[in-house]
Amino acid sequence: MDHEIGEGQGQPPASSQRSVSKSLDLLNLLLIDVNGAIKPYLNVYLYVHRGWDDASVGLVSTVAGIVGIVAQTPIGTTIDAVRDKRVILLGALVALSLATLLIALFPNFWSVLVASCVLAAVGGMLSPAVAALTLGLFPAGKLARRFGRNAALERTGNVAIAALIGLVGWLFPDRAVFLLVPACAIVSAAALYAIPRRAIDARRARGGGEGEAEDAPAGWRSLLTNRPLVVFAACVGLFHFANAPLLTLVAQESGRVRPDWSSVIVSVCIIGAQAVMVPMGLIVGRRAERWGRKPLLVIGFAALPVRALLYLAWRDPYWLIAVQCLDGIGAGLLSAMKPLVMADITRGTGRYNAAHGLIGTVQGAGASLSFVIAGTLVQTAGFDAAYLACAAAAAVALAVLVALMPETASERPRSGPAAWLRAMLPGKA
Known part of the structure; x- marks a missing residue:
């Protein structure tokens, strides 16, 4: 390389x-x-x-x-x-x-x-x-x-x-x-x-850019008024709001049926999802330039509401564990794409890592809040209500991404899903 x-x-x-x-x-x-x-x-x-x-x-x-x-x-x-x-x-x-x-x-x-x-x-x-x-x-x-x-x-x-x-x-x-x-x-x-x-x-x-003179980093106002950054932060926050409690919900529901296997169930879910994330990273490496950033993000975000709804199809613990392993698609694509999209958005500002920190704060806040809401829903309305709430939040995240997030690649995508997404893409960041 x-x-x-x-x-x-x-x-x-x-x-x-x-x-x-x-x-x-x-x-x-x-x-x-x-x-x-x-x-x-x-x-x-x-x-x-x-x-x-x-x-x-x-x-x-x-x-x-x-x-x-x-x-x-x-x-x-x-x-x-x-x-x-x-x-x-x-x-x-x-x-x-x-x-x-x-x-x-x-x-x-x-x-x-x-x-x-x-x-x-x-x-x-x-x-x-x-x-x-x-x-x-x-x-x-x-x-x-x-x-x-x-x-x-x-x-x-x-x-x-x-x-x-x-x-x-x-x-x-x-x-x-x-x-x-x-x-x-x-x-x-x-x-x-x-x-x-x-x-x-x-x-x-x-994030100072390529071949530019040494300049002072951009002010915080430039980050907080950076529309693609704000939209991306909102998408990431909503994604983790929807995704964070799902593993806990699966572990709790499966643990009720097989309490002696609760720790094993969690381990299998984590390792399974991580294994699925490996090819997602390779896909990003090979396709992000040809397809553009947004199509891969859309695929990752679309996988989350589908997964949340699949939990409702069958209550068997093995089914719940298998569906949870699909977390590797959504979370895997997002985790691989996030540093790349952040590099696109912040290039020339000198604030790449500060912007990462802002998104990390939004992501953590969304995940923490979702645990409280999901736990309350389980106690008051059952697991189905919690899964539906996560699916709804994930659908909102997908809608915001499709409608408001621009393509951040410096060049127009040359092939792939960008062809059918191009009509709905706003201008480049």
Whole structure:
């Protein structure tokens, strides 16, 4: 894969390009999804092995969730301000390692609360920080393929690490799982610093554009009045409002039938969805330039209301689990497309990571609110009402995307679904 070296260094040798690409590959494989893998295990650990009650676990989860939402925008602004993006990622790896070691060594309330807040705040910045690093390593014409590759490798790593967590939790003492984070962090740091600083264009890594003079980043007003960014944030917030509670609902409903298999059901759903996300990342890498961004987003957003309605077709636990694995289509396409669309929207502003933080805040707020509403609906009207509400929210997200979101690709899509979508597309961002 070709890329441009930053700081005016010229084109690197082919061997250097391959080395940088392999290091980035390894980094994506080894970055643990702490919010999707470690935190669910932490809740089980606190319940089963430490004897915590529901109120204590719920309080830790709630406080950590609020901290994670509030921290996203300041963290994004910090990533933009630091020229060497490797320093940001290294700091995140150290913080995550210390947090998990704190849990393993001192599993009391205050230690776990502090560590959980760190996991929530820092865990949410890993993917945006890797996206910023990628933005600084590759020119605009190479980003679609590289972001798609990043997503596929990240999901492959998540599947392998989730299986490893289950194996370690079964073979070794209950706290051994938390030692996986510092172990992976050491190898991740080695891969990170195998990428030379001179290969990273600091201006481009914060959304400064290609070959432009060094300018001060755009003001916050320019972000808040950026119509494509506002529309995209609304779409992402609505998507996660509809999607976030579905796994919990499936686990609760299936767990009523097979309570002894509740943890296995959750693991199968997570690993199944992550496995489906791998080819979604590859599709984005191969088709985002030819088809454009919007058609792939429409496919991903359309999959969500269909999935929510499929839960109503049959109440068998195996059916519910199979449908939940389809989460990999919607969430997989969105997670692979988001950094690419953000790069399109924010190019030239110098606020790529700050914009990522704003969308992360909206996404987290939507997901948190949906858990409360879905839980209330289950208690008052049953699971069908909760699934219908999620389907309705997902349909609204799809409608907003189709009607208001512009195509953000710099060139008109050359083939594929864009042909039938072109009539409904507003002007380019």
